[in-house]
Amino acid sequence: MAPDRGSVNPNGTSLPEDGSVRSGSSITDIGKISTEEENPEDELSAVEEAQAFLAQQAEQAQNFTLRGTLVGLGIGVIICFSNTYFGLQTGWVSGMTMPAALIGFAFFKTISKHLELPFTPVENVLLQTVAGATGTMPLGCGFVGVMPALNYLLRPEENGPLQLPAGKLVLWSLGLSFFGVVFAVPLRKEFIIREKLKFPSGTATALVISVLHGGGDDAKIVQHESGLETARRKSAEILRSRSRSEIMLRRSSSMSGTPRDAAVNFSAVPTMTNQDTEPNKPGLDSGQYSDWKSKIRLLAMSFGVSAIYTISSYFIPHLRSIPVFGLPLAHNWLWTLNPSPAYIGQGIIMGPAITLHMLLGALVGWGFLSPLAKSRGWAMGPVDDWESGSQGWIVWTSLAIMLIDSIINLGWLLVRSLMSYGPQLYHKAQEHVRIGNIWGILGSHQSQNASYTALGSSEHSTPHNVYSRSRSASPSQKRLKKEELTETDAPPAHLVSNRAVLALLFLSIVFCVFAIRLVFGTLVPSYAIFLSIILALLLSVMGVRAQGETDLNPVSGISKLTQLAFALVIPSSNPNAVTINLLAGAISEAGALQAGDMMQDLKTGHLLGASPKAQFYGQIIGSAVGAVVSAGVYTLYTSVYEIPGGMFKVPTGYVWIFTARLVIGEGLPHMAWQWALGAGMYNTPSFTLARAIGGLVNWYWRCYRKREDTPVIILASGLILGEGLLSVLNLLLASMDVPRLEEGWG
Numbered sequence: 001m002a003p004d005r006g007s008v009n010p011n012g013t014s015l016p017e018d019g020s021v022r023s024g025s026s027i028t029d030i031g032k033i034s035t036e037e038e039n040p041e042d043e044l045s046a047v048e049e050a051q052a053f054l055a056q057q058a059e060q061a062q063n064f065t066l067r068g069t070l071v072g073l074g075i076g077v078i079i080c081f082s083n084t085y086f087g088l089q090t091g092w093v094s095g096m097t098m099p100a101a102l103i104g105f106a107f108f109k110t111i112s113k114h115l116e117l118p119f120t121p122v123e124n125v126l127l128q129t130v131a132g133a134t135g136t137m138p139l140g141c142g143f144v145g146v147m148p149a150l151n152y153l154l155r156p157e158e159n160g161p162l163q164l165p166a167g168k169l170v171l172w173s174l175g176l177s178f179f180g181v182v183f184a185v186p187l188r189k190e191f192i193i194r195e196k197l198k199f200p201s202g203t204a205t206a207l208v209i210s211v212l213h214g215g216g217d218d219a220k221i222v223q224h225e226s227g228l229e230t231a232r233r234k235s236a237e238i239l240r241s242r243s244r245s246e247i248m249l250r251r252s253s254s255m256s257g258t259p260r261d262a263a264v265n266f267s268a269v270p271t272m273t274n275q276d277t278e279p280n281k282p283g284l285d286s287g288q289y290s291d292w293k294s295k296i297r298l299l300a301m302s303f304g305v306s307a308i309y310t311i312s313s314y315f316i317p318h319l320r321s322i323p324v325f326g327l328p329l330a331h332n333w334l335w336t337l338n339p340s341p342a343y344i345g346q347g348i349i350m351g352p353a354i355t356l357h358m359l360l361g362a363l364v365g366w367g368f369l370s371p372l373a374k375s376r377g378w379a380m381g382p383v384d385d386w387e388s389g390s391q392g393w394i395v396w397t398s399l400a401i402m403l404i405d406s407i408i409n410l411g412w413l414l415v416r417s418l419m420s421y422g423p424q425l426y427h428k429a430q431e432h433v434r435i436g437n438i439w440g441i442l443g444s445h446q447s448q449n450a451s452y453t454a455l456g457s458s459e460h461s462t463p464h465n466v467y468s469r470s471r472s473a474s475p476s477q478k479r480l481k482k483e484e485l486t487e488t489d490a491p492p493a494h495l496v497s498n499r500a501v502l503a504l505l506f507l508s509i510v511f512c513v514f515a516i517r518l519v520f521g522t523l524v525p526s527y528a529i530f531l532s533i534i535l536a537l538l539l540s541v542m543g544v545r546a547q548g549e550t551d552l553n554p555v556s557g558i559s560k561l562t563q564l565a566f567a568l569v570i571p572s573s574n575p576n577a578v579t580i581n582l583l584a585g586a587i588s589e590a591g592a593l594q595a596g597d598m599m600q601d602l603k604t605g606h607l608l609g610a611s612p613k614a615q616f617y618g619q620i621i622g623s624a625v626g627a628v629v630s631a632g633v634y635t636l637y638t639s640v641y642e643i644p645g646g647m648f649k650v651p652t653g654y655v656w657i658f659t660a661r662l663v664i665g666e667g668l669p670h671m672a673w674q675w676a677l678g679a680g681m682y683n684t685p686s687f688t689l690a691r692a693i694g695g696l697v698n699w700y701w702r703c704y705r706k707r708e709d710t711p712v713i714i715l716a717s718g719l720i721l722g723e724g725l726l727s728v729l730n731l732l733l734a735s736m737d738v739p740r741l742e743e744g745w746g
Contacts, residue, residue: 057609058494062123064614071107072127072618073625075100076134080626082724083135084633087144088643090683091652092346093136095597097604098205099299099717100131105212106296121213125610126618128205129601133181133594133622134629140180140593141173141627143634146586148653149660150579152643158578159523166635168519173627175515176587178508180594181619183537185496187544187595188602188612193489197548202603208710209608212292298711299718306341306722313340314730315740320647321686333370334383334391338686345719347694348712352703355688355695362688365394384684386644386654391684395651395658494611509533516583523576524583531569532584535562536591543592544599553596555589560659562588567663581660594623640735651683 062068079100083093104127108119138144147169154160164172191197313319323330324337347355370390373379381388386395489495513529539558547553563585570580598619605615637648644650694716701712 054488054490054609057122058490058611060120060122062117062120062126063494063611064126064617065117065123068104068119068123068126069130069618069621071104072100072130072622073134075103075127076131076622076626077629078721078725079131079135080138080629081633081728082721084138084143084630084637085724085727086342086346086720087138087652088148088637088648088650090687091144091655093139093144094349094720095132095136095600096717096720097128097132097201097601098208099714099721100135101128101205101209102212102292102295102299102714104128104131105209105292109292121209121608122605122610122614124209124213125206125601125605125608126614128209128604129615129618130622132597132601133619134626136593136597137173137177137623137626137630138634140590140623141176141630142586142590143173143630145650145652145656146582146589147172147634148638148643148650149582149657151638152650153653153657154578157575159575160579162520162579164519166631169631169635170628171515172519173631174624175512175519176590177594177623177627178620179505179512179533180536180540180591181598181616181623182501182504182508183540183591184544184595184598184602185501185612185616186498187541187599188606189489191544191548191599192603192606195548197545197603198551199548199600199603200551202600203607205600206604206607209604295711295714298714302341302345302715302718303722303725306345306719307726309339309341310723310726310730314733314738317741324689332383333366334684334686335366336684336686337689340690340723341719342723343687343690344694344697345716347691347696348698348716349720350691350695350698352695352699355691358683358688359692362683362685366685369394384649386649392654392658395654490606490609490612494613496613496616512587516587520579520583524580528566528570528580528584529587532562532566532587533591535565535584536588539588540592540595544595547596547599548603553592555592555596558592559585559589563659564663567665570664572664577664578657578660581664582656585656585660594619636731640731649684 057063079094079096086092101124104124105119108115112119141147147164150160150162151164152161154162192199309319320338320340321330321336322339323335325335329335350358370379370383370393373390373393374383379388379390379393383389384391386392509530512533513526516524516529517526536558539561543553543555543558563581566581566584570577574580598616601615601619602612604610605612637643641648644653698709698712701707702709
């Protein structure tokens with residue numbers, strides 16, 4: 001982040017340090033978050049306006065449409081192919097909800113003259129929810145790690161390898177697809193409505209959608225995020241607080257300096273009129289790519305460049321492994337460069353901090369440890385051999401510290417949460433007991449502020465009269481009433497009821513146990529499946545909180561912690577101990593991933609006033625379709641390509657199975673414990689070097705040129721989607737044995 005340049009909003013305009021936005025000749029004051037007592041009438045007016053906005057938005061017919069769902073599924077399938085392709089290569093997966101919203105907007109803008117109803121922000125929320133749910137299922141269903149480990153890496157003495165037919169793969173996927181989504185629904189009330197956690201990715205996506213659709217009434221969202229404080233945070237801080245790399249890839253930004261109870265002020269974003277949406281109109285800075293058509297052109301151009309490279313690399317495989325440091329280093333130590341535009345795009349999204357740390361890991365692992373292990377006889381096999389070579393030895397060196405890191409980070413998150421929120425929850429529970437509202441402790445009550453449908457029309461249901469009646473209440477009742485007034489939410493008719501949540505959660509858990517038992521039979525006992533689901537739900541609460549506060553959902557740590565816990569439950573003497581350990585970790589990762597993604601999308605919807613119930617339906621549909629599609633895509637790739645080997649070395653699969661073997665007591669290879677660095681060195685340098693180039697591009701654009709990062713993120717998205725989609729064509733060419741040049745140099 002460049003210093004002293006003001007905030008940057010999604011439109012690309014620079015915001016002055018005083019927190020105002022100049023639009024034409026007028027100045028829109030963003031304002032500051034008030035910490036002083038406000039006039040009760042003003043507070044209640046803000047609450048009324050927020051509730052009216054939410055009710056109006058939730059009642060739109062476009063909250064759930066067939067066209068939005070189908071387009072979202074189409075975009076999600078593209079992302080699903082892309083994630084499977086990159087996941088099998090390096091373990092990298094991205095939801096790409098922001099590019100999905102942009103592509104969906106461009107599609108409907110193109111056919112707008114033929115639409116009976118306009119394409120609105122709430123429909124775009126549905127679209128990106130469906131697309132994200134569909135696209136992330138290769139990771140959620142374990143097709144980039146756990147399933148390759150089961151299918152190809154289990155030893156005969158571990159009752160492996162396990163080859164599953166396509167039908168069982170689909171059933172396995174569907175079994176993991178729903179319980180995490182359902183469990184996220186009750187978490188919404190606490191984390192989004194009451195605590196108002198930031199969820200930076202969801203907030204950033206909401207900002208982009210608002211700008212794309214021209215603002216308008218969406219400016220009222222400033223009111224509903226914090227009813228009594230009216231939430232006037234600078235919207236640009238969302239995008240300048242951390243690099244968008246962490247927003248788009250790892251979802252790990254923290255928006256430093258932004259108050260937790262603040263809301264996004266969409267009224268601070270200059271409103272785009274119909275004239276403004278045309279290119280080259282006055283008032284738009286074309287150098288910042290603020291016009292949506294420029295963004296689409298940039299996306300299309302980067303997509304085309306990546307597509308050309310992808311097709312060329314099929315016929316000329318040398319393009320994927322260029323010996324930039326000479327043939328001896330390439331042949332003997334795997335030091336090559338894969339100049340894939342997609343991996344450069346990944347580096348752009350990751351940002352310089354992450355990619356340079358990865359580069360450091362590559363230098364330590366492949367420049368020092370690999371030659372050391374080979375020369376000392378600790379790893380005598382070929383360098384690229386996962387079992388006896390230095391590549392596998394390097395992975396082992398990192399597993400112990402990765403497990404310790406997972407325990408420390410998640411443990412500290414739990415302790416910090418108890419320290420931060422424990423006293424508050426205890427005092428709130430005391431007040432509920434004091435006034436006789438036992439159910440309020442569980443948070444199952446509906447807010448008793450105004451009825452949304454009778455807002456301003458009934459003397460008995462307005463917040464004003466609720467406040468007036470509370471004047472004679474006890475201090476505890478007044479405090480609770482004031483808290484309820486701040487919890488502005490969608491109308492009850494557009495929320496998923498507690499009864500429905502309990503029923504669906506029970507059914508989804510039963511279905512998960514049934515599906516896994518049907519797929520794996522007696523290999524996995526039912527109690528182990530049920531226990532792993534319970535662990536998944538408990539750990540996903542910590543994961544969701546971490547994601548809301550820092551934008552990082554530690555699903556990898558959650559899965560490893562579950563694997564460690566199951567090492568205590570399932571004895572190593574059990575012949576299926578490794579299989580059970582892998583499946584338990586996969587279940588916990590699926591639950592935490594889906595709960596986190598659902599909460600990010602719900603944050604986006606809350607900021608734009610979309611119906612949470614419609615989003616829930618969209619997430620369920622996207623997860624179901626994504627489960628089936630990802631199983632099919634995985635089957636295609638594994639039937640055409642050698643796995644592991646060649647292009648798809650499935651490094652994440654090796655990490656999974658090595659972790660399982662480690663925690664059940666197999667132990668580390670000779671001398672590995674002395675070099676347990678945990679530096680993320682299991683990917684070969686060819687991918688890391690390309691990502692480092694992308695990270696430097698990000699640094700040049702954002703830090704050296706001091707420009708806002710939306711254009712480079714769109715550029716990176718096009719590069720990734722280009723190779724991800726065109727890899728399907730390469731898949732078809734490979735299945736037909738279309739001739740190409742021989743691989744390798746010299």
